[in-house]
Amino acid sequence: MGRGSRGRAALAATVTVLASGLAASAAAAGVLQAEGVLPPGQSGFVSLAGLTSGTGSPHLYDQNQMYIDFRRKPLLFQIDRPVGAVETPRPGVTIARDAAGVPAVRAGNEADAWFGAGYAIAQDRLFQLEAFRHATKGRLAELTGSGALADDLVSRRDYYTESERQRMYERLSPRLKTRILAYRDGINAWIDRVRLSPADLPAEYVATATLPTPWTVDDSIAVGIFLARTVPSGDGNELANLRTVQQSGVRALQQLLPLRTTGRRPTIPAADADFSQGRARTAREERDALKRSAAFAQTLPRPSAVAAAAPARKAGLAPGRIGRTGGSYMFAVRRKDGHAFLFNGPQLGFSTPELFVEVEVHWPGHDLRGVTAPGIPVIGIGHNGKVAWGFTSGLSDEDDLYAEKLVPGKPETYIYKGQERQMECRDETFQFKNLAAAVLGGGLPEAGQRTERICRTVHGPVQHREGDVAYARRYAIWMRDVETLEGIVALNDAASIRDVDRAMNLVTWNENVMAADSQGNIGYWHPGLFQQRPKGWDDRLPYPGTGEAEWPGLVDRTRTPRVINPKQGWLANWNNVPTRSWTNGDGESPERVSGAFHRGSFLMDLVRRLHRAPDFEAAKATVQRAGSTAQQRVLAVTRTRLRAAARGATGDAKVVLDTILRWDGDYVRTDARGTIDPGVATWLELKRRAAAIALGRLGDGVKRFDGTPSRSHEYDISPGAAYALRTLKPAELRTAAAAAHGALAERFGTADASAWRDPRKLYDVGAQGAGSAPDLPFFDRGTWEQVIELGP
Template structure:
């Protein structure tokens, strides 16, 4: 009896131990399954870098050869398109499966299913924003396009061939940490990824802040602080360009009024530009080779695994090289033997909010013209790990979703209550077909035909061809609106408030082979005031665009290396524009010896944000404090601004309107002048820096004070890169700062033998245990570009080829 009891007790202890060791505790992975050397994290090691000689993929019809270069980039050569995209899907999954899965889950509001209730609000927001509805519309839109469906199917089949053969021991480490299994990939996942990118680039708005500001401060303040055409701008299409007139749609009879209530809370951020990008093309007459050179560096939130997956795709009629979006077929930014293209975010307004008037408090019908229209409801089910499934019925109008009928937790403060969304990203889209055609374009006409389908997110498409042509298109599906329509909340009961159609694709701003020999964009205004269509008003500030143009205007005999260097340019036009005025004020101020020393340092500074310089740290903090000194009192409770004016408007006030009432600090009884707040801001900046970084020392260096941090996509500690000291910053060409920066740098020199250089802040692999996970980070931080291998055939020999893999169908 005693032995039996002892045995039962021992078995219970064993069972409890086994249970405890394979259960998750908080955010920690299950200890035993995770440390198990056979199936746990140890298997996610660098052995994955070894390249197999052959791979079997279910469904392949012919032989596919993959040539791997020394950066682990696959160059895929297939005999037909089906095999090509199947192989692309398989190889992308092999390197980036968890990243694809995570982003699709995020976009579609399905993260709680694998992470649990702590991300439920995030999921709910995605559902309320209509991301799944948009993805469904995308798929409906291509339902009749057999070729596109075939490509999506081939790509998904490739991914699933990998997923189906994957054993738990080989799961990417993030699955092991988070404790879930990969699921099969579908065209719906691809659609969600596209919606994610579209929202990332166009999903923002100032309607609520501007409407409240107008209600509180009046139209004159709006005109002064939030102009249609911001100061210092050098637009994408040069001002002075002649445009054919266009009929303007009728001006809506009334705008919507914001509902009573607080907010939005506008933070005084002098940068306020979370995403941005640069691209430019120089014509052959300015280059050493006589052929155009195209450059592109899209700025996004930097993460590991890298946002982009480099690839070369080759099949009959196609040989393209560049970066792909992991999880979607084709190349997004790249080049082939004839053309190169690159994009920056257009920034034009393709999202409007329409304030609704409900028939009664039940909020089931809303006014539209002389009638009442019923809301429809979309049932969204969110599975929550360890909890019950949450059902959310999201109301929809004929315009789109009504994300927040009433105030509730999780509402971003820029999204108004009781307002319906109209967003081009919800519409059917030809974006994948556009990329398909772009990858195959043989010249400028092909390029134009291709980008006509690139609807949302609108982009500045730069073009260079081996035929010598260059161009830039501010391209996308832009609503046809009267000037300023959609700047404020629109009145949802007024049918005239609605978009009247679309700006014709051949009338979007563009420039072809301009006399000055270059085209460029950096998220600034697309045109001057004379352009006949209204596209928006909230564009990037002037600094990067002007700097690019001033460098290109004088440059001649340009080489690819020159352009790669220019992508690393760190001169601040903001500092060059405003600092002399600020120093003139400081010169007459009674400063302490230490303060005087810092001011003299700024006077000697050449405005370059070098990692090893201290002046950028002082200037940047000085400007931030000055900006806050000007605007904080107007933005805080009781102030009349609900949207922070941008740095360009602020600089314009400082330079041109020293007597502006905005310089007075409303929180004090005294009346401050510009000089008062400049001196105060300078002292405060130095005091704060001293508090944070100690007395003036190398710790004040820009690279230390403003490190670039490339974190893990899922914010898992240890899977990001160490903090980097980079010569760059927001508002300079090399716009690397904090967690943002150039997500890919590319320089392409066209000609009979196209040559290209690139840099990725990460690497090809998604496995944190691989040496190719972050092998590009050091070069990227130093501004070095490597030549991008571009092969003409699978058999081509090159010293940088690491290995070849033969892909075959499974018997």
């Protein structure tokens, strides 16, 4: 049976699962246990008095030690437990805060409830709101200085003008518009209070010589658009792939970035369903497409190293730290008695304060608790008493790069369908200043402006020019980003897994969603807007912009990957592919090409064991194991020739391989001096040496495949190291081990492997304001964590 036939049969099976696989219990049910943690704390408020010390609210850092100790606070509704003092920002709206400072808003109607939410979030994160609206409109340099100009250019170039945002807002439902307006009014009520009360003014306003101005609907829309585009995914790697093909040939691309990597494990079990991104291509069609694209690649100018690295920079340095796609993980497990367990740990990079803020909102018939990004009136991740849900970045390829052939002598004219076309271009002026450096460091204020020319073609914004080619990116979500808010509102309303399924047909972003309901059902969705691939061209390289490689359309949102109540009884995702036939695309998520060594495989093994005897404490133990173990060390024992290499090893190579095999992968456990197991440094060095051997065979164009893992996954594996572990023979691994021994002996000043102990690694905690980032030992864990049990 061909891949397309298998996909159609599996899809039919999935429809059956979605229609009839739901638990039948109608008994009263709900959230039975719920715990979570948001390090370093709920608040971002630094007082004027605390400007130089980074102090202010008692809830700036109060969850940090809790997180380090793998403890969490209750996430049940505050109505079920004692709360602190109650505030009434206007008649009919009350705000109570628990011991962690988390606000619970109660009101008699939906608009008043979201007014209260806006007011409470502004209390906690007013300057973060300021930074977000500047960043998402390409004005961050006005607050922080010229260092933000590159990010501001991306924001204005690849996103929208104010009039375009207004058109998107006008298409929203009356209900969502009312909610956005009420949320705006709540923020502004607190701003009015702050302008009359200097003690409540965040210190960052003094440092930047600004004052809070009224929040607008456009501010919320800009933040919502940015989150919908950048948190789920980033731009593609077509230019980097083009450079690889031109330097090292098609074989290098096929070896290191295949469309499907051997040994990879999808979230949706093959026994339940299979999906492809539009029409599935045969193996022959894929080979022909690569041959055609490779030939076209040879006609294009070679991209510079800087241009090839630009998409990675964009994904890792999103303006204002919004949308840093470090990864995320989640799992759901069913128990035979109708209970279900859900965990979610979104990994968006730790900072003071965090991207997320907690809030609880109640109005008649609606109860919500969870986290959201300041600026948008929805609960992003959380529960409503009947359903709990979580997100991870989908990281699928929902955009493509088009090589536009420029007309000689006309830099803003290109050829499309045999005709000359004029780009849509405009000049954008960027202001910058940095008074914060002068206030805090005694330096001189910085100020100035820069004007940039921004252009679009029929395919989208022009992101790069090289010779006679302009590269324009086409986004499947273009001008539909804000529709995702409608889907999240429907998700917040869901009373069952079936309701979640309907809500996922409304979102346009590519966040993986996992949910569990109070009747013991679990489900997973890989939703959003995806382009159907042009049949004759390869996913990994730029398409010609001449009109011969256009998308046939978008994938029907009801046919995006999803499953409810899989036969195995559990689900797990750590940014791995959603389903068997899904391709790696252009490698926008480089770790996906690691195949059997992807961190998702490690999580799946843990969750499969949890499913044998699932309970709340066992779920928390699973999280602790996942967040403190170098995943690939565990996977390498059973999925490589590591043991075979050790059996034949002698001398230095034997010392290295035996040290790794004795180590259980834990990088948290320390000795009296605060140093970690020697297996950590030994494993890292072996991976580097093995990758050097394997990649050395493929030419200079593949060096990027041995890049550094993201700061959320410091002990993760690079594509190059994964390729080495898949392909090197035992003798070659012994050669790598011997080289690793020499490097380690030199670094530590001894050949005694027991002394190869590094200090416990600290996480790189950033700052989104004047808060002083506390020390945080490294864990491969969520920025926010929730563990929830639901049942009758």
